[in-house]
Amino acid sequence: MAGEYAAFHRRSIEQRDAFWREQAQLVHWHRPFSQVLDYSRPPFARWFVDGQTNLCFNAIDRHLDTRADQAALVYVSTEVDQEKRYSFAELHVEVNRCAAILQSLGVARGDRVLVYMPMIPEAVFTMLACARIGAVHSVVFGGFASHSLATRIDDARPKVVVSADAGMRAGKVVPYKHLLDEAIRASAHPPEKVVLVDRGLDPGMPRTPGRDLDYAQLHAAHANADVPVVWQESNEPSYILYTSGTTGKPKGVQRDVGGYAVALAASMKHVYCGRPGQTMFTTSDIGWVVGHSYIVYGPLIAGMTTILYEGLPIRPDAGIWWRIVQDCRVNVMFSSPTAIRVLKKQDAAHLSRHDISSLERLFLAGEPLDESTHRWISDALRIPVIDHYWQTETGWPILTAVPGVEQTPIRFGSPSFAAFGYDLRLLREADASEAGVGEKGVVAIVPPLPPGCMSTIWGDDERFVRTYFSTFSTRQVYSTFDWGVRDADGYHFILGRTDDVINVAGHRLGTREIEEAISAHPNVAEVAVVGMADQLKGQLPIAFAVVKDAAQIADAAQCAAAEKEVMATVDRLLGAIARPGRVHFVNMLPKTRSGKLLRRSIQALAEGRDPGDLTTLEDPTALDQIRAALQGG
Numbered sequence: 291m292a293g294e295y296a297a298f299h300r301r302s303i304e305q306r307d308a309f310w311r312e313q314a315q316l317v318h319w320h321r322p323f324s325q326v327l328d329y330s331r332p333p334f335a336r337w338f339v340d341g342q343t344n345l346c347f348n349a350i351d352r353h354l355d356t357r358a359d360q361a362a363l364v365y366v367s368t369e370v371d372q373e374k375r376y377s378f379a380e381l382h383v384e385v386n387r388c389a390a391i392l393q394s395l396g397v398a399r400g401d402r403v404l405v406y407m408p409m410i411p412e413a414v415f416t417m418l419a420c421a422r423i424g425a426v427h428s429v430v431f432g433g434f435a436s437h438s439l440a441t442r443i444d445d446a447r448p449k450v451v452v453s454a455d456a457g458m459r460a461g462k463v464v465p466y467k468h469l470l471d472e473a474i475r476a477s478a479h480p481p482e483k484v485v486l487v488d489r490g491l492d493p494g495m496p497r498t499p500g501r502d503l504d505y506a507q508l509h510a511a512h513a514n515a516d517v518p519v520v521w522q523e524s525n526e527p528s529y530i531l532y533t534s535g536t537t538g539k540p541k542g543v544q545r546d547v548g549g550y551a552v553a554l555a556a557s558m559k560h561v562y563c564g565r566p567g568q569t570m571f572t573t574s575d576i577g578w579v580v581g582h583s584y585i586v587y588g589p590l591i592a593g594m595t596t597i598l599y600e601g602l603p604i605r606p607d608a609g610i611w612w613r614i615v616q617d618c619r620v621n622v623m624f625s626s627p628t629a630i631r632v633l634k635k636q637d638a639a640h641l642s643r644h645d646i647s648s649l650e651r652l653f654l655a656g657e658p659l660d661e662s663t664h665r666w667i668s669d670a671l672r673i674p675v676i677d678h679y680w681q682t683e684t685g686w687p688i689l690t691a692v693p694g695v696e697q698t699p700i701r702f703g704s705p706s707f708a709a710f711g712y713d714l715r716l717l718r719e720a721d722a723s724e725a726g727v728g729e730k731g732v733v734a735i736v737p738p739l740p741p742g743c744m745s746t747i748w749g750d751d752e753r754f755v756r757t758y759f760s761t762f763s764t765r766q767v768y769s770t771f772d773w774g775v776r777d778a779d780g781y782h783f784i785l786g787r788t789d790d791v792i793n794v795a796g797h798r799l800g801t802r803e804i805e806e807a808i809s810a811h812p813n814v815a816e817v818a819v820v821g822m823a824d825q826l827k828g829q830l831p832i833a834f835a836v837v838k839d840a841a842q843i844a845d846a847a848q849c850a851a852a853e854k855e856v857m858a859t860v861d862r863l864l865g866a867i868a869r870p871g872r873v874h875f876v877n878m879l880p881k882t883r884s885g886k887l888l889r890r891s892i893q894a895l896a897e898g899r900d901p902g903d904l905t906t907l908e909d910p911t912a913l914d915q916i917r918a919a920l921q922g923g
């Protein structure tokens with residue numbers, strides 16, 4: 291990598307303080323910071339120490355003088371056939387009312403508020419209202435079911451949960467409140483109050499008197515609310531967002547206030563090239579990190595209009611996104627490779643039916659972008675399509691092209707270069723030495739992590755260090771748990787995970803979590819879940835289960851019924867997103883003589899690769915069974 295961006299990146303590492311002091315000017319500080327970085331307790335980084343700011347102020351209030359009437363939030367729902375537009379001034383009013391509601395329920399600085407909501411404006415109001423009063427939001431993706439939700443409630447211990455009667459997916463009602471009630475019943479630390487947006491989608495919504503409150507009633511009671519911004523020290527927590535790992539217990543990624551604001555503002559300018567007054571359309575969900583950073587906070591901090599889309603990419607037809615681009619004059623778009631692969635299967639004419647001339651760039655992330663999909667969408671749109679790589683933990687891109695600094699050529703299948711602020715290395719697994727050109731290595735970041743990245747794991751500093759900074763015994767570096775390789779021109783390619791985490795349609799799932807859910811089925815003795823390559827979704831979980839009572843799966847019909855039951859168990863506990871594509875029943879799982887599951891060998895077989903060194907295998911016929919199950923289809 292040479293040229294203007296290389297120099298920009300080098301400066302971000304070698305003159306770190308000066309670089310970030312400059313970027314910090316992109317946001318408003320109520321009180322200036324006294325120190326750019328406090329790194330006295332590695333690997334914990336404290337950015338913009340003593341500085342006071344507020345995410346909600348930066349996202350809304352700061353723009354009121356110059357763009358009060360400009361659209362801030364445009365809600366488009368093809369599920370309930372509705373469109374609503376909120377100017378910055380109107381968003382300010384809504385967020386103030388929501389902040390007043392939360393305060394009236396006793397929510398104060400540092401308290402947690404769990405948001406379990408469909409893609410509706412009230413979800414965005416709630417997030418921004420939390421930010422306004424210094425409360426910590428924890429948004430849980432609406433596709434997660436009761437067990438996932440209960441785990442998150444118990445870890446975050448929210449004072450209040452904000453939810454809705456239901457969401458809609460593909461025209462079908464998805465009842466949220468029933469799942470929430472189930473989760474609260476299973477929780478050891480239930481919330482004091484539940485605020486419900488009643489969309490009228492689920493007339494049978496159960497309500498618990500005294501605990502459950504109606505958003506519309508509270509909203510009416512707080513007309514003309516004017517809630518002062520709570521100025522937070524830069525390192526106070528802004529939110530928790532859970533992500534899967536190799537254990538059954540999801541990790542609460544904790545983010546700060548000031549560092550996050552600066553990282554988002556800097557990325558909006560240099561990476562996404564979003565200018566104030568322009569429009570951004572990010573097709574993710576507020577339940578994911580992409581939704582936090584680039585549906586809610588990033589575009590608003592940049593003074594842009596953001597689109598909140600509730601619906602599928604192919605309903606009413608595969609032209610819906612391009613219609614939105616046309617109608618809202620979208621300039622910057624952000625989506626996922628799976629979504630593009632879905633569109634690729636549809637009639638290409640949808641792309642030419644709309645005037646998408648406003649669109650300047652499309653960004654894709656969340657999973658590997660295969661070369662042919664990258665090429666297809668680039669040819670179809672005739673604008674730069676930028677693959678970029680990041681994680682829930684980092685909150686903004688790690689590897690990306692940075693067109694706001696330099697228009698570097700795009701290489702299909704590559705997320706280009708390390709983003710500014712990231713001292714990125716590819717390290718050999720054996721000894722943490724640097725891998726050469728073309729040699730595979732673990733994608734690692736030399737700490738301190740740049741602003742915007744996770745500060746710690748909620749409530750568990752020790753786990754933060756142990757999980758992310760202990761891959762190599764000789765060197766304390768942050769591991770992404772991804773393999774990567776760099777070519778002679780400095781372009782990076784991501785080659786897959788180093789751990790047992792799988793990626794389904796851009797969503798990270800822990801195989802251990804799915805195994806635990808399947809084990810809840812009364813007839814499952816033990817189970818192994820691995821990821822299998824899938825043309826559309828990248829990967830799909832598949833399960834190999836040993837049953838307790840073989841008589842219950844004696845014939846093909848019983849097997850099929852048992853498979854359905856196991857899938858339903860996963861749906862109920864984790865959500866359909868984690869449902870295995872197949873459940874195969876075997877008599878035993880391949881294990882070492884010491885009883886350790888040979889998951890990597892199963893994974894290799896599932897992907898048609900050599901299962902590797904099997905000398906420690908206790909019973910070789912176990913692998914034959916896996917092979918036979920896979921061949922049997």
Ligand code: AMP
Nearest residue numbers: 655656657658678679680681682784798
């Ligand atoms: P999540 O935190 O759920 O967004 O998942 C992050 C993981 O998704 C990364 O560690 C990668 O394994 C994968 N990932 C994200 N973006 C990309 C990309 N552009 N190319 C390849 N893998 C990606």
